[in-house]
Amino acid sequence: MKIITQLSPRGQVTLPAAIRKALGLKAGDALLLRIEEGRVVLEPARVLPVEAYTEERIREFAQAAEVSEEELAAFRKAWGL
Numbered sequence: 001m002k003i004i005t006q007l008s009p010r011g012q013v014t015l016p017a018a019i020r021k022a023l024g025l026k027a028g029d030a031l032l033l034r035i036e037e038g039r040v041v042l043e044p045a046r047v048l049p050v051e052a053y054t055e056e057r058i059r060e061f062a063q064a065a066e067v068s069e070e071e072l073a074a075f076r077k078a079w080g081l
Contacts, residue, residue, distance in 0.1 A: 015042075 003016050023044060032045040
């Protein structure tokens, strides 16, 4: 499918409805843009959510990860160390 579109004065390109429908794109979808052999290639991107932690939450993780000497001895015994 080939469709001509124009670059706006602000550098924006409108993807025609037929293209959006063919790719299953909707408003707000992330797109990956790259230059390949002198051409602009645009494709749907997969974005994974990232969770940001506060310093307090990081301290909670660190505290939960700590083990006592008895627990450490039991782990070593179980692992044959």
